[in-house]
Amino acid sequence: MNARTILPLMDITLRPIPRYIDELASHGGLKGVDIANITDVSKATVSRWKAGDIKPQPRSKLIVSDLHYVVSRLREFYTPEDIRTWLYAWHPQLGGQRAIDAIHDKRTLDVLDVIDRLENEAFL
Numbered sequence: 277m278n279a280r281t282i283l284p285l286m287d288i289t290l291r292p293i294p295r296y297i298d299e300l301a302s303h304g305g306l307k308g309v310d311i312a313n314i315t316d317v318s319k320a321t322v323s324r325w326k327a328g329d330i331k332p333q334p335r336s337k338l339i340v341s342d343l344h345y346v347v348s349r350l351r352e353f354y355t356p357e358d359i360r361t362w363l364y365a366w367h368p369q370l371g372g373q374r375a376i377d378a379i380h381d382k383r384t385l386d387v388l389d390v391i392d393r394l395e396n397e398a399f400l
Contacts, residue, residue, distance in 0.1 A: 291328060292341070293325050293326075293331065293332060293337065293340060294325065294326050294327070294328050296340050296341065296343075296344040297311060297322065297325060297326045297340070298326070299344060299347070299348075300340075300343060300344060300347055302356065303347055303348070303351055303356055303359070304343075304347035304350070304351075304356055304359045304360060304363070305355075305356035305357045305358075305359055305360035306343075306347070306359075306360055306363075308322045308323060308326070309322075310360070310376075311340065311343070313376075314339060314343060314376045314379065314380050315332070315335075315336040315339050315340065315380075316336075316380075317332075317336060325340075339379060339380060342379050342384040343376075343379055345384075345388075346363075346375065346379065346384065346387055346388065346391070347359055347363075349388065349391045350362060350363075350391065352395070353394055362375065363375045363376045364376060367390060369389075369390045369393070370383075370386055370387065370390060375387045375390070
């Protein structure tokens with residue numbers, strides 16, 4: 277069996293971005309409009325990513341991937357609805373910034389530091 281016979285067998289469920297978008301909704305309570313806002317694209321664009329019609333630009337792909345990882349970490353502590361609230365809340369540990377804005381501004385590591393403090397029960 278060669279690569280040509282394997283590739284047609286791949287289906288959309290194996291592609292990360294559509295799966296991430298589904299999981300952001302089910303695990304993080306995030307809607308298409310939330311993902312559109314954080315990635316600075318239209319809701320229709322997010323729908324096309326989810327359908328697999330188009331692929332996000334590298335910057336948007338990074339944001340979606342980072343957001344997916346943050347949500348996966350927050351699942352240890354919160355329900356999906358609470359995760360969405362946490363992402364939109366202003367955090368003193370992020371300099372008064374919201375987690376979604378920090379992720380957008382390439383500060384995902386700062387958000388993960390806050391989550392690490394939750395894990396260690398160390399709140400500043």
